[in-house]
Amino acid sequence: MALNGTSHLLIRANPRYSAAYMPEYPDIVVYLEALEKRIMGRTLERVSIASPFLLRTAVPPISAVAARRVSDLRRLGKRICIGLEEDLWLVLHLMIAGRLHWKDRPAPARSSRAKLSQRDLAAFQFDNGTLSLTEAGTKRRASLHVVAGEAGLGNLDPGGLEIFAPSKEGLDCTDLKTFAAALQSENHTLKRALTDPRLFSGIGNAYSDEIFFAAQLSPIKLTQKLTDQEIERLYLATRATLTSWVERLRTESGDRFPEKVTAFRAGMAVHGRYRQPCPRCGAKIQRIRYATNETNYCPACQTGGKLLADRALSRILREDWPRTAEELG
Ligand SMILES: [Zn+2]
Secondary structure, eight states: OOSSHHHHHHHHHOTTGGGOOOOOHHHHHHHHHHHHHHHTTOEEEEEEEOOTTTBOOOSSOGGGGTTEEEEEEEEETTEEEEEEGGGEEEEEEOTTTEEEEEEOSOOOTTOSSOOOOTTEEEEEEETTEEEEEEEOSSOOOOEEEEEEHHHHHHHHOOOOBOSEEEETTEEEEOOHHHHHHHHTSSOOBHHHHHHOTTTBSSOOHHHHHHHHHHHTOOTTSBGGGOOHHHHHHHHHHHHHHHHHHHHHHHHHHTTSOOOOOOSOOTTOSSTTOTTSBOTTTOOBOEEEEETTEEEEEOHHHHSTTOOSOSHHHHHHHHHSSOOSHHHHO
8 A cells, every 4th residue: 555656656665664663662671671671880991982973062072982881871752862970971873773782702902993793884882892883775764873971861761751750659640630741742643753753752653553452542643632531641641651561571681682673572462564464453463654653543442434545544644644764763
C-alpha cells in the first residue's frame, strides 16, 4: 500500500526500512543500568573518535574528559549522559542506527589511544574496559556532545514531560493532570503528540504503538478530542507499558551488556506484527507506512474496525505525523 509517491519510493529504496529503530525509554534505561554496573566510579582514560561528524561541540574540548572518574549517569530524553568529575558530561544520542558495546578486557597499557575497530565511530577506554559506539549504514546521525554542568545539559533537553521521576522511594510517576496538560497543550494526532520529544520524554515509534494498543486508542485520534476517560486510559497504558518493558528488557539482558537493541521484540502486541493476529481479538494487525516509520495497530481494538488508508489519512500524514529521525529525537 503506497500512501503517496514519496513514501512509496522511500520504502522501495530502503530494503532495511523495517530495521530502522531509534532506542527509546526502556532501551535507554537498560543501557544506563548496564553502564552503571560497569563504569560508575571508574576512570575514563582516553577517548578515540573515528568520525569527524560525531562530535558536535568544540568547547569544552574532548581532551578535557580524559583521566576523569565517572560520577553520574543520566538519561535526557533519548540521550545517554555520562557525568564525569568537574561536572563535565559526555552526551550520546544514538539516533536510529547507533549502538553501544562493552568489552571487559582492558587495552594494552602502552597504547596511547583507545583501540578503534573498523566499525567503531568512537571508543571510550575506561580502566576496566572499553565502551564503543557503532552506527550501521552510511548516514552519520549519532552524536556526541561534551558539555559542562546542568546548564550544558539543559541546552540539550528537548523539554518533554518525564513519565517517571526519581524520588526517595525509587520512581514516582507523573500525575494524570500533568500528563493530560502536556498531551493537550497542542492539538495533534496521538502518534505525533506522544512521540514529540518536546511534549514527552523518551517515547518513540515502537513503544507508542504498544501504548495505543494497550489504551485501545487510534494513533490518528486528535489529542484535543479525547474524552477524560480516554486520557486516563492512555495515561495508565503509558505507565504500564513502559514499566513492563523496562522489566522485560532488564530480565532479558541480565548481567550481559544489552547488545540486541531492536524495534521488534517477542511479546510486543502490535509493533512489527503486520498481518499477524491481534493477541486480544485475533484480527489482523494493520500498518501505516510513512517515510521511515511504520505504525501498527489493531483495527478491531483501536479504530472501530476502520482501516486507516483513505485520502484523509494522506493529509494527516503530511501535516501531523512524526516523519524524520530528527523529529523523533
Ligand atoms: Zn484486536
